[in-house]
Amino acid sequence: MPTREEICRLCDGYIAALNRRDPESVIAFFAEDAVQEEPVGSAPNVGREAILAFFEGHRDAPITVTRFGPVNVVGNRAVFQAHVAIDTPDGSVAITTTDVIAVDDDCLISELLAFPDREGDPDDAPGARLLAESWAKTSSVT
Template sequence: MISPQQVQETMVRYIELVDACDIDGIVALYAADATVEDPVGSPPHVGIEAIDRFYREGLGRANARARRTGPVSASHAGSGAVPFCVDVDWNGRACSIQVIDVMEFDAEGRIRSMKAFWGEANLVPRDAS
């Protein structure tokens, strides 16, 4: 079983990779049969090929920046949650999206499930100045 410290380290690394728009690095964190539900309530992306396509079509085109807004909470059961903010251009407007990601990990430390909790209510306009 993955340790809480490994969960924290991987989730911090995930945010760093999102900030860098490093799609290959992000996808490498996932298990081959992983699922991504981003945002929660949307159809899940199942398997590494679908996850790769999701990040390339979304994050890869968004010129996003990301930063943690709180600590990573990790369990002894191989799961964790992290609050963070993603700065993007949303329909031509500079916005920040407040997100909480919840991840479950497999025994090898790969992400087997990621659920991103956010919606339009979490979009905050950024000052352009």
């Protein structure tokens, strides 16, 4: 089974490939028989050919993906959150997505479940609010 470090590198490599907008680079992170459900609730893409077609269809999407927070790894599964900025003619649109992956013994994605949420705000979390409040108090003291 892949190590935690290998799975974390896989997640960051996958994000970097998305930012290059190169479907061939993206598909290199998937196992031959992988399943991708993006977004969750849509018909899954099964196999590298179907997943490649999905990314080919989004090749020209002007996106920038930035992971925030840790990659959480348990066994052969991982979850991470990312901010997706999409440039549109009407301005920028931001989406927070949570991706859940499973990896095979070769450290390739065997399953990807994506939960994009246009209303999900990374700053809307109790920990983030407490941290912001703490920083505000610290900076007002000095």
